[in-house]
Amino acid sequence: MVAIPTFETTLLVRDTCLCLHLQRAARSLARRFDDALRPLDLTNGQFSLMMSLNRPKPPAMAAVASLLAMDRTTLTAALKPLQRRGLVKITADPTDGRARLMTLTPKGRRLLVQAVPIWQSTHLAVEGLLRDDPDRLRKNLRALS
Numbered sequence: 089m090v091a092i093p094t095f096e097t098t099l100l101v102r103d104t105c106l107c108l109h110l111q112r113a114a115r116s117l118a119r120r121f122d123d124a125l126r127p128l129d130l131t132n133g134q135f136s137l138m139m140s141l142n143r144p145k146p147p148a149m150a151a152v153a154s155l156l157a158m159d160r161t162t163l164t165a166a167l168k169p170l171q172r173r174g175l176v177k178i179t180a181d182p183t184d185g186r187a188r189l190m191t192l193t194p195k196g197r198r199l200l201v202q203a204v205p206i207w208q209s210t211h212l213a214v215e216g217l218l219r220d221d222p223d224r225l226r227k228n229l230r231a232l233s
Contacts, residue, residue: 110232117214124210128203129173135203138167138196141176146189148181157233175199 101108121132130138138153167190170176175196181187187233192200215222 097197106232120214121207121210124206126201128199128206130203133166134170135200135207137163138170138175138192138200138203141190141192142197146179146191149188149190152190170196218231 118132121135125132126134136156139154140155141147144212149160153160156163158166167176167178171178173195174193177191177193178188179191181189218225
């Protein structure tokens with residue numbers, strides 16, 4: 089017979105599980121940024137993806153997927169609505185025809201100009217909720233990722 093964890097174990101996991109607390113915080117933060125960016129018809133994920141393309145040279149799919157900690161299939165799916173809106177352009181890499189490069193279109197850059205102040209004010213509000221140093225939290229989160 090398999091032993092069932094006790095209720096005390098359930099409470100211990102509820103109160104101490106880093107994974108659970110990170111997931112809850114991530115969902116809450118995602119909702120907060122989604123709400124803030126909604127007037128621009130952007131999600132927090134789309135904003136992050138577009139910001140990851142805001143570089144001097146167009147990045148390849150692998151570099152962006154790695155930065156955003158997602159697989160290429162998920163990245164491709166996330167790009168489609170941005171492409172349909174004319175915010176992102178995907179082209180073949182001239183040095184490697186199999187690879188794809190992504191760039192923001194002028195329309196995408198204009199949308200980011202509008203989105204950044206929204207992100208800044210929301211981000212400032214979130215940092216204001218933290219009891220500890222936000223840089224320390226960022227450092228610890230990077231250590232986990």
